[in-house]
Amino acid sequence: MSRLDFTDVTVRFGSGRGAIVAVDGATLSVPEGRIVGLVGESGSGKSTLARAAVGLVPLHSGAIALDGQPIPRHGPRRLQMVFQDPNSSLDPRMTVEESIGEVARFPANRAERRAEVARLLDLVHLDQSHATAYPAQLSGGQRQRVALARALAGRPDVIIADEITSSLDVSIQGTVLNLVRELQAELGLSMLFISHNLAVVRYVASLVAVMYRGQIVEHGPTEAVLGHPDHPYTRRLLAAIPTRSQRKPTP
Amino acid sequence: MPARLPRPGRPAGGRSRRVLHALRTPIGATAAAMMALVALTAIVAPILWTDRANAHETASILAGPSAEHWIGTDAAGRDLFFRVLVATRLSVLLALGSTGIAVGIGLLLGTAPVLVGGWVSRAVTWFVGIAVAFPGFLLALFFAVIFGAGQTAAAFAIGLAGAPTFARLCQTLTGGIMNRDYVAAARIGGVSKLRLLTRHILPNIAEPLIVNATIGAGGVLLSFAGLSFLGLGVSAPAYDWGRLMYEGLSGIYIHPVAALAPGLAVMIAGMAFNLVGESAARALGLAALGELVPTHRLRRPAPLAAPMGSDEPDDGAVLRVRDLTVAFPTPAGPIHPVRGISFAVPAGGAVGLVGESGSGKSLTALAVAQLIEAPGEVGASELTFAGEAILGGDPRAHRHLLGTSLAMVFQDPMTSLNPTMRIGWQLAEVVREHGGASRQEGWERAVERLSAVRIADAPRRAHAYPHEFSGGMRQRAMIGMGVMGSPRLIIADEPTTALDVTVQEQVLDLLGSIRAADGVALLLISHDVSVVATVCDRVLVMYAGRIVEELAVDRLYGGARHPYTRLLVAAVPDMDTDLATPLPTIPGRPAPVSAIAQGCAFAARCPLADAVCRETDPEMVDDGRGSRVACWHAGEPFPDDAVPTVAVPVAVPQGESRGNAGGFAAADAGAAGAADCPVAGSPLAGSPTPTPEGGSA
Secondary structure, three states: OOOEEEEEEEEEEOOHHHOEEEEEEEEEEEOOOOEEEEEOOOOOOHHHHHHHHOOOOOOOEEEEEEOOEEOOOOOOOOEEEEOOOHHHHOOOOOOHHHHHHHHOOOOOOHHHHHHHHHHHHHHOOOOHHHHHOOHHHOOHHHHHHHHHHHHHHOOOOEEEEEOOOOOOOHHHHHHHHHHHHHHHHHHOOEEEEEOOOHHHHHHHOOEEEEEEOOEEEEEEEHHHHHHOOOOHHHHHHHHHOOOHHHOOOOO | OHHHOOOOOOHHHHHHHHHHHHHHOHHHHHHHHHHHHHHHHHHHHHHHHHHHHHOOOOOOOOOOOOOOOOOOEOOOOOEHHHHHHHHHHHHHHHHHHHHHHHHHHHHHHHHHHHHOOHHHHHHHHHHHHHHHHOOHHHHHHHHHHHHOOOHHHHHHHHHHHHHHHHHHHHHHHHHHHHOOHHHHHHHHOOOOHHHHHHHHHHHHHHHHHHHHHHHHHHHHHHHHHHHHHOOOOOOOOOOOHHHHHHHHHOOOOOOOHHHHHHHHHHHHHHHHHHHHHHHHHHHHHHHHOOOOOOOOOOOOOOOOOOOOOOOOOOOOEEEEEEEEEEEEOOOOOOEEEEEEEEEEEEOOOEEEEEOOOOOOHHHHHHHHOOOOOOOOEEEOOEEEEOOEEOOOOOHHHHHHHHHHHEEEEOOOHHHHOOOOOOHHHHHHHHHHHHOOOOHHHHHHHHHHHHHHOOOOOHHHHOOOOHHHOOHHHHHHHHHHHHOOOOOOEEEEEOOOOOOOHHHHHHHHHHHHHHHHHHOOEEEEEEOOHHHHHHHOOEEEEEEOOEEEEEEEHHHHHHHOOOHHHHHHHHHOOOOOOOOOOOOOOOOOOOOOHHHOOOOOOOHHHOOOOOHHHHHOOOOOEEOOOOOEEOOOOOOOOOOOOOOOOOOOOOOOOOHHHHOOOOOOOHHHHHHHHHOOOOOOOOOOOOOOOOOOOOOOO
16 A cells, blocks of 8 residues: 655646636645545545546646556556445446456456455455345445445445535445444555544544635644644535534523 | 446347347337348348349340230340349448448547557648538549449449548547446556457447447448449349449430439438438437336326325415326336325425435435426325416426426536526526516626625626536525525535535535525435534435435434434544444445335345344334334334444444345345344444433434
C-alpha cells in the first residue's frame, strides 16, 4: 500500500469564460494504510476529484501522484474506484465471476483466475455460490460487496470509495461499513472515502478533509476536525446532522 | 416495491419467458404466424415449385386468372402464382443480406469512437451525421448506378444506403453505455478497448439493435422491390417480387393481378418483419416495467391482518386507514406488498413511517393518495381522508378533495417538476386547476408561497425553470406547490434522501414550520430513523408490508420493544457511535413480498425468534400507553450469551452472504437468529434500558 497525493489540483469543465471550475486548487494526501474521509455537499467537487485521480476526467493544472510517481493513464491502474450505485457499476450481463475476473491481474489461466475470484469473494464475505450469479439476483449490499471485490482484484495500492453506502438501506450500510473497516485492518488499505454523511465518515476514517466549492477548507485527524471545527462550513455541516438529542420541540 | 423483486433464474431465462408472453399477445401471435408463413414459403417453395414456375405454356400467354392458373400467366406463359411463391426466397434473402450489410457497416462506424479516440472519432461522427441526412432511397439509387445492375450490386447499394441510420443508432446506444459506471470501472481496471467493446458494449446494445434491424429489414424489402421494379435490381432470368411487378406493369390495364400479386407478397413479408420487430420491442419494454404482467384476474384479498388494537374512532384524525392492502398481479399469482395495515394521522400531527426498501412504505403513501395504477389494486375496510371515505364512490369528487387537501412531496423533485415550464406557472396551475383562480391571482399566490418556503427573491425566482434551481430549492418549490391550496395533510416520501445534510435540515425545518403555522398534518416516509425522529411525534415501523410497531417518538431510542425497531435504530451510526465495536447490523435481507413465510415475517432475521414466531404471525397488541407492537417477544433483551462473533475484531453477519434468492428457508432461520447474533458486542446488547416491561406483551 502506498500514499496518494493531490497537489494543487484544478479541474475545469468547458473552456474560456464559460468554464466551470469543479475543483479549485485542492491539495490533499492519503497516507499509507489510512482511510481519509472526504466530506462536502453535492457539487463541492468531491466526486470530480476522485474521477480525476483514476483518469476519468483530465486535470487542468496540478498533479496527482502515487508514491511520488504520476499515475499512468492507460493499462491497469494501481488505483481502483468503487462507485456509488452498484446497480450501474456492474454489467448486468456478466456474472459476478466474470466481472471480478476481468480485472484480476495476476492469474495466468482459468483455474488460477477462479481461485483468485474465490479468494476475493471470501474477503468480502460473499458465499462462493454467488460466483455464477448475475447482479439482478443479488441484493444491493451484496452488489456493493462484489464491486469492492472487483476493486480489490486489481491489487490496487489505493482505493477510492465514492459514496459507496449512499444508495444502500441503513440496515445494509452497516455491513458495508464494517467490511471497509475490516479490510483496512486486514490488508492495510489506503483509501479515500467520499461521503456526505459525517457520521459514516467518522466511523471509518481516521483523517478527514472538508471540501467546499471546489476547495479543501479543512483537514486533519477526524476527532480534531469534527470535535473542534475551524471553518464555518464544517460547523454548519455538524450542526445540520439530525441527532437524537437535537430534537426540535413539537409545536 | 414489486419492481425490485428478485428475479429468479438468470436473465436469459427471463428473456425466454418474455418471448413466450409476447407470443400470447394478439400482435405477437399475428407477427409470429406471418413470419412463420414467409419463412416456410421461402424454404419450401423453390424446392417444390421451381419447375412449375418456369414451365412455358405457349397456349396461354398473358392469360387471366383461371382454375388452372390462379392469378394468370405472364408474357412467356409461366404460372404467376407459383412464380410469386418461388420468388419469396430470393426476395427475403436479398433483404436480409442488405440488412446485414447495413447493420455491419453501421456497427463499425457507430462503435469506432470507442476504439479510436481523438480526431478520427470526431470525423466519423461528423461523417455519419451528414450521411444520415441523405434520403436513403436516393442514396441507394446513387450506389446502384455506380455499381451497375445485378442483385449483388443492388444488395450492396441498399445496404450502404441503410448503414448511416444504423451507425447513428449504434453511436447513441454506445454513448449511453459508455456513461455507465461499469464501463468506467472496467477502464480503471485496465480492460482493453477491444474487450470493452466485445464484453460490455455489444451485449448491452444487442437487444435494441436487433429489434431495429428486424423492423429495418421490412423497409429494405420494400426498397429492394423498388430497385428491381426500376430494373436496377434483380435481372432476368432470376426474379424477385420487384422484378415480377416490373414485368406485370406493362400489362396492368389488361391483367392487373399480375402486378398486384407480387405487391401483396411484398406487403405481407414487410408487415411480418415490422410486426416481429414491434412485438419484440414491446416485450423488452415490458420487462423494463418490472414484469408486472397481468395474466391473472385479481381477486380482492381478504384482510390479512388482525383488526386495529383500539376500536374507538379517534375523532379529529385527518387520515384514518384500516386494513389497507395493496396487491399486484404477477405471472406467478398476486403479491401483496402491503398486507393489511391500520393507522391514523391526527389533524395537525406528524407521523413518521420507517422501514427498509421493499417494506411497502411508499406503496402505502401512493395507496392513500389514490395513485396506485392498474393492475395494482387497493383494498381497505376503511380509508377516510378529511372525514370522507375515498375508496370507491365517485372518483371525480375524490380527485377534487385530494387535489385541494392532500399534498405529495416526492424524493426527486426534478422528475416531479415540468422542466419546460417556469416554476411560478407550475405552482399557479394548482390553484387555477382546483381553485378556479385567475392567471394573475395564481401567479401572486405562487410568488407568495415561494417566499413562504424561503425561496429568496421569490418574485424574480418564480420566472426560473426547474434546472435553474438547486436540489434543495426544487424540493422547497415542490413543498410550496403542495401548500398552494390549503392542504390538511402533506405526505412526504423520502423528501430529503437526495439532499445534503445542510439542505436536509432546511427542508425538515420548513415542513415543521408549515405544520406549526397552518396546522397541516404530516405523514413523513423515510428509511432513516433519525430524519423521522427530528420531525415527527409518532412513528410507525413497517416490515414486509405490515406495521410491526407504533410508538411515540421519544420512546424510539431506548423504549422501542420490537426487535426490528431496535435493530433499525442501532444500525444507523451517529456522532456518538462507539468506534471500538462493529456496527450492529440486521442479518439477512428483507423478506421478499412474493414469498412471505408462515409466521412472523421478521422471524428469519430476528435474534429472539423461536418456534412460535415461525408458526404464528403475532397480532398487534396495544400496551395501553399509546404504543402498539406485533411481537411474541416484545421488549425482551437480546441474547448476549451467543458470542461467537465478539472475539473477532469486526463481525460481519453471515446471513446476507448466505441468502438464497428466493427468501429464507425455515431451517435457515434458526441459524441466522442464534449463531450470528448481530448485536453481540454492540451498545444494544448489554444495555439495561430497553426492557422495563420485558415480556409483558
